[in-house]
Amino acid sequence: MIFHRLKVGFHRLGSPPTFHKLCRILSPWLWAGFVACTAIGLYQALYVVPPDYQQGDSFRILYIHVPAAWQAMAGYVIMAILAAIALVWRIRTVEIMTMAAAPVGAAFTALCLATGSLWGKPMWGTWWAWDARLTSMLVLLFIYLGIMGLYAAFEDRRKGARVACILVLVGLVNIPLIHFSVEWWTTLHQGSTINLFGESKMHPSMLPPLIWMAIAVKLMFGGALLDRSRNDLVDQDRRKRWIRDVIGEEA
Amino acid sequence: MTVARMTALLRRDLRLALRHGGESLMPLIFLFSVIILVPLGVGPGPNLLASIAPGMIWVAALLASLLALEQLFRPDLEDGTLEQWWVGGTAPPGALVVTRLFSHWLVTGVPVILFAPLAAQMLYLPSDALPTLMLSLLIGTPVLSLVGGLASALTLGTNRGSVLLSILVFPMVVPVLIFATGAVTAAAEGFSARAHLGLLTALLILAVTLAPLATTAALRLNIE
Numbered sequence: 001m002i003f004h005r006l007k008v009g010f011h012r013l014g015s016p017p018t019f020h021k022l023c024r025i026l027s028p029w030l031w032a033g034f035v036a037c038t039a040i041g042l043y044q045a046l047y048v049v050p051p052d053y054q055q056g057d058s059f060r061i062l063y064i065h066v067p068a069a070w071q072a073m074a075g076y077v078i079m080a081i082l083a084a085i086a087l088v089w090r091i092r093t094v095e096i097m098t099m100a101a102a103p104v105g106a107a108f109t110a111l112c113l114a115t116g117s118l119w120g121k122p123m124w125g126t127w128w129a130w131d132a133r134l135t136s137m138l139v140l141l142f143i144y145l146g147i148m149g150l151y152a153a154f155e156d157r158r159k160g161a162r163v164a165c166i167l168v169l170v171g172l173v174n175i176p177l178i179h180f181s182v183e184w185w186t187t188l189h190q191g192s193t194i195n196l197f198g199e200s201k202m203h204p205s206m207l208p209p210l211i212w213m214a215i216a217v218k219l220m221f222g223g224a225l226l227d228r229s230r231n232d233l234v235d236q237d238r239r240k241r242w243i244r245d246v247i248g249e250e251a
Numbered sequence: 252m253t254v255a256r257m258t259a260l261l262r263r264d265l266r267l268a269l270r271h272g273g274e275s276l277m278p279l280i281f282l283f284s285v286i287i288l289v290p291l292g293v294g295p296g297p298n299l300l301a302s303i304a305p306g307m308i309w310v311a312a313l314l315a316s317l318l319a320l321e322q323l324f325r326p327d328l329e330d331g332t333l334e335q336w337w338v339g340g341t342a343p344p345g346a347l348v349v350t351r352l353f354s355h356w357l358v359t360g361v362p363v364i365l366f367a368p369l370a371a372q373m374l375y376l377p378s379d380a381l382p383t384l385m386l387s388l389l390i391g392t393p394v395l396s397l398v399g400g401l402a403s404a405l406t407l408g409t410n411r412g413s414v415l416l417s418i419l420v421f422p423m424v425v426p427v428l429i430f431a432t433g434a435v436t437a438a439a440e441g442f443s444a445r446a447h448l449g450l451l452t453a454l455l456i457l458a459v460t461l462a463p464l465a466t467t468a469a470l471r472l473n474i475e
Contacts, residue, residue: 139422139425142418142421142422143422145418146415146418146419146422149415149418150405150406150409150415150419153406153409153410153415154408154409155410156408159408159472159473159475160408160409162472163405163408163469163472163473166405166465166468166469166472167405167419169465170401170423170465171422173457173461174422174423177426177454177457178422178425178426180426181425181426181429181430181450182425182429
């Protein structure tokens with residue numbers, strides 16, 4: 001019974017008016033959650049957490065850098081799942097969501113690279129290093145840009161979205177390959193400090209703001225994803241009747 | 252039936268490549284213009300050139316393989332031949348895609364492998380590393396053709412394919428470049444290159460099995 005209702009709900013999401021309505025209802029909550037979590041997280045990160053014994057206050061950029069890096073990668077996985085759904089079931093709203101995820105993911109990748117570079121200058125003495133993690137992040141940014149460029153290059157946007165979905169899945173195979181191949185230059189960046197399984201190497205007092213910021217970033221990704229999808233949908237369907245009905249309803 | 256159709260396509264592609272002799276030589280000419288420009292740019296010192304030779308030859312081979320990609324499927328799309336691959340029903344489209352990629356490799360990859368000794372000599376690559384260079388090109392250039400074919404199929408429906416093409420190809424060939432130049436560098440320094448070549452072969456197997464599937468799917472979408 002529950003399965004049946006889930007199935008019906010899933011299929012209803014394929015209908016543009018239902019999808020539009022859902023986005024409109026969900027997105028303010030996601031943004032509100034983002035603002036609240038960021039407020040808590042940044043307060044703790046800037047005032048509560050003690051300075052690092054070696055890096056002083058400058059380590060605090062970690063609370064932006066690490067969540068952005070996590071989200072850059074998680075965003076790709078979400079986008080790939082959406083792309084698989086879009087290609088298998090040919091649901092137009094999911095195609096639109098996949099394409100809406102790419103610029104958000106690219107923005108987080110760029111944020112991660114920018115904050116990392118700002119952090120690297122005082123700590124490592126250089127803005128950039130040809131290190132495994134940095135390089136794979138840069139390549140990830142180019143994969144995101146390629147997906148966005150491919151989608152934008154088609155006149156028929158539906159076709160563009162479907163072709164770009166294939167590229168998203170190709171990238172999913174490609175990213176681990178890039179990651180492991182660039183590991184061959186083991187270099188400057190430290191290994192992972194936070195481990196889900198086993199002991200983390202970070203002092204417990206430094207951890208809570210990181211978790212708050214990670215949640216905040218997830219919520220922001222969701223909010224931006226829904227808003228972007230809704231805008232793209234309205235833009236594509238602007239001459240259709242249901243849009244007039246919805247706008248009329250709102251006015 | 253399928254094999255006959257594949258041989259026919261291969262013969263047609265090769266014959267076309269021979270008739271357009273000048274165009275088919277472009278990748279090779281491009282490769283050598285890069286190889287000649289490098290010493291002019293960085294200086295003729297043999298030590299410096301020898302140390303950058305593996306990377307330069309591979310980057311040049313990579314860029315050379317991009318040249319012919321724009322025309323890989325487009326003429327066939329424009330005159331309707333590509334649609335016949337699907338509606339003709341004489342052979343599975345995937346088999347024809349593989350044939351086309353193979354002929355692309357024969358025309359752009361094989362000449363680069365054959366002329367690699369000359370390029371290596373011009374950049375003072377140690378002669379011990381030459382067999383490894385040729386072996387890495389033999390394993391690696393088919394990957395370039397497969398990946399390039401995929402990018403070419405993805406951008407087929409767009410008007411400004413060529414800029415996009417290089418952005419799409421670049422992330423996909425990063426591992427190839429790393430392992431191939433790693434192999435040649437290791438050989439030049441007197442180490443065993445087997446680990447690098449093994450990984451390069453793994454990449455080739457992965458590309459051969461997966462890339463034609465994605466390429467066929469992309470072509471199918473683009474002729475809809």
